[in-house]
Amino acid sequence: MLEWSVESWSEYIDNMEETLRADSVEAKVAPVATVTSPVNLAQSFHRKGSGLSPRGPSRGGLSRQGTMQTTAPRPGTTSRGSQHDSLREEPSEPSTPPSPASPTRIMRRTLSGFSTRVASRTLSGFLRRGSSGLESGATRDRFSFNELQGLSLTGDETDRSILALEQSRDVVTQVQEQYETVVSSHAFTTLLDGERCKAEVATFFRRVRSILHDMGVHHRRLQDLSRIVGNDKHMFESLSQHTSIQTSKAFQLVAQTSSNEMMQWTLKMHEIAVKTKQETL
Numbered sequence: 001m002l003e004w005s006v007e008s009w010s011e012y013i014d015n016m017e018e019t020l021r022a023d024s025v026e027a028k029v030a031p032v033a034t035v036t037s038p039v040n041l042a043q044s045f046h047r048k049g050s051g052l053s054p055r056g057p058s059r060g061g062l063s064r065q066g067t068m069q070t071t072a073p074r075p076g077t078t079s080r081g082s083q084h085d086s087l088r089e090e091p092s093e094p095s096t097p098p099s100p101a102s103p104t105r106i107m108r109r110t111l112s113g114f115s116t117r118v119a120s121r122t123l124s125g126f127l128r129r130g131s132s133g134l135e136s137g138a139t140r141d142r143f144s145f146n147e148l149q150g151l152s153l154t155g156d157e158t159d160r161s162i163l164a165l166e167q168s169r170d171v172v173t174q175v176q177e178q179y180e181t182v183v184s185s186h187a188f189t190t191l192l193d194g195e196r197c198k199a200e201v202a203t204f205f206r207r208v209r210s211i212l213h214d215m216g217v218h219h220r221r222l223q224d225l226s227r228i229v230g231n232d233k234h235m236f237e238s239l240s241q242h243t244s245i246q247t248s249k250a251f252q253l254v255a256q257t258s259s260n261e262m263m264q265w266t267l268k269m270h271e272i273a274v275k276t277k278q279e280t281l
Helices: 002-006 009-029 040-049 063-069 081-085 104-126 128-141 145-183 185-189 197-281
Strands: none
Touching: 002 145, 009 081, 009 197, 063 081, 104 128
C-alpha cells in the first residue's frame, strides 16, 4: 500500500509539465507588440473584407463593347426598302459636325479608369504585405479561447492532484504514527522479542520516511505547476484584453482610412463634374 501511494507520480507530473509547456511557451515568446499592432490588424481587416480580384472590377453594363453590341443592327435584318431608300439621292445639305460625346459616357469612362487604378494600386499593396500579414494572422490564431480553456482544465487537474497527494501523504503519516506507537508500547517491548525484529522495523521506518520525502517533492512540483498555470492564465487574459484594445484602435484606423478614401473619391467626382461641365460648354 505504501509503495502504491507514491508510484507513477513522477511520470504523471512530467507529463503535465510537458502539456503545460506546449500550451504556454508560444505565448511567452511570441512578438505580441507586432502581432497586435493596430496597423497589422487593420491590414488583416482589409484583406478579409476587400474581396478584390487580380483581374480588376467587372465592367458590366458600362462597357462600350456591350453598348455597341446592343445598339448595332444585326446582319441580315435590314429590309430591302431601307436599302433602296439608302441609295436614293438626297439634296445636298451642309454637313453638321458630330455631336459631342455624352457627359454621362465621359463620366462613366473616367470613373471606370479611376476604379481600375484604385483597385490595381490597392491589390498591389495587399500583395506586397501578404507574407507579413499571413504570418501575423497565423500568430494571432495561437491565442484563441481554446488555449485559455486548456489552461483552466490543466489548473483544475493540478488542484485535484494536489488534493489526492495530500490525502495519500496523510494516510502514510498516520500509518507511520501508528507503527511508532506499537513499537514503543509496553506490550511490544516486554512480551515480544524486539531485538529479533529491530532491523526489519528500522528498514520499514526508513522506507516510510523515504516515501514521505518523495511525496513532499511531488507536492512541491505540483504547487509550482499550479502557480505557473495561474500566471499563464493571467497572461492570456491580459493578452486578450490587450488584443481587444488594439482591435478597437485598428477599427478606428480602418474607419479613418475609409473616410480619407471617401474624401478622395468626393474630390475626384468634383473634378470630373467640373471637367464634364467645361467639355459640354
